Amino acid sequence: QVQLVESGGGLVQAGGPLRLSCAASGLTFSSYAMGWFRQAPGKEREFVAAISRGGTRRYYSDSVKGRFTISRDNAKNTVYLQMNSLKPEDTAVYYCAAGPAHPKFDYWGQGTQVTVSS
Secondary structure, X not given: OOEEEEXXXXXXXXXXXXXXXXXXXXXXXXXXXXXXXXXXXXXXXXXXXXXXXXXXXXXXXXXOOOOEEEEEEOOOOEEEEEEOOOOHHHOEEEEEEEEOEOOEOOEEOOOEEEEXXX
16 A cells, blocks of 8 residues: 655745655655645645656756755655745645656645745
């Protein structure tokens, strides 16, 4: 049974940093691309960032490029999202996802809330 468990969300002031983690189990982690998505109230879920199986390729949405960094530790079965220079519009529930390759993702976590105050 595949499980993706996000952590690290919370309340942060605008301009501050936050790091999300996603611990994966029940799958061969190094065989999966990993991604982060987010969903704000009243909006559709949107792509944030993705990383290839070996970590050599990274993809970002235009809205977070230059502020967010995705990384992974295959020895720890964990993917990270370092978020810097946060803005109130980054407020959302952030979801971790796993799949064969970006942009196809088959497994999803339950999400972690990120709230950025102005």
